[in-house]
Amino acid sequence: MAVLKVDNLSISFGGLKAIDSLSFEVEEKAIYGLIGPNGAGKTTVFNCISRFYTPDEGDIIFNNDIDLQKYRVHDVVKVGLVRTFQNVELFKSMTVLENIIIGQHSNTKGGILAQGLYLPKVRKEEKRIREKALGIMDFLGIRGIEHYPVAGQPYGVMKLIEIGRALMTDPKLLLLDEPAAGMNSKETEALTDLIRRIRDEYDMTIVLVEHDMSLVMNACERICVINFGAKIAEGTPAEIQDHPGVQEAYLGEEASADA
C-alpha cells in the first residue's frame, strides 16, 4: 500500500515553476529518498506535503484516503505526519528534554480544567510523557544530556534532538530534510544505521531529502531524482547511480559551480 501519493504536483513562485507536474508514491514502511541538485525543489515538495505551502495543482494523498490539502499546517501531525527541518528548529534556551517533550503537545490527554488543577491523572500523564521522551533519548543514544540547554550542543546532537521530538508524536510518516547536513562521515554512518532502526523499531515510513550520497544510497530502498522541479529518474540506488540523466543533472551543477 502507498502511504504517500503525490500526484501531478505543481507550484510556482512568481515566474518560477519550482515544482512541475511531479508524481511519486511511497510504499508503507519504505525508506524513500528525494534527491536533486541545489534548488531542484526538494524542500518545496516537503513544504507542500507538510502544508507549509499550498500547491497550485495536484493532490497529496496520505494513508490511502486522507487528502492532506484539507488540513492546516499544525493539524497534519494529528493524522500521523511529521517533519524535521533543513536548518534545525529547536528552542535553544530550553533543555533537551523539554524540546523533545514539546513534540507530545498535540497528543496530551486531559482537559484544560484537569491540567489547571494538576489532578492525579495529569500528573500520571506527565510521568508517562517524560518516560516516553527518556526512552526515545536512550534509543537515539543521547541519554544523559536531558537537563542541559540545547544551546551549546553539537550540531549533530541537535539534529538527533529534532528527530526525537518528531518521534514523540508517533508518526506513521516521517519527513527528514537533510538529516546529515553538518555531520562528519562517522556521524553520517551512524545516522544511516539509526534511520533504518527508526523505520524497523518504530514501524514507520521515512522520506528523506539529502545531499550526502553515502547516506542516500545506503539507507534508501527507492529514490526519486528531481531537477528544476520535475522528475528525471526513479528507482533503486543501483538504478539511480547508473542513470545517465542523473549524472548529467549533477555534472551540470558541478560545471556551474566551477564557472
Ligand SMILES: Nc1ncnc2c1ncn2[C@@H]1O[C@H](COP(=O)(O)OP(=O)(O)OP(=O)(O)O)[C@@H](O)[C@H]1O
Ligand atoms: N517561498 C519561496 N519564494 C520564492 N521562491 C521560492 C520559495 N521557496 C522556494 N523557492 C524557489 O524554488 C526553487 C526550489 O527551492 P527548494 O528550496 O525547494 O530547492 P531544494 O532542492 O530544496 O534546494 P537545496 O538542495 O539547495 O536546499 C528555488 O529556485 C527557490 O529559490
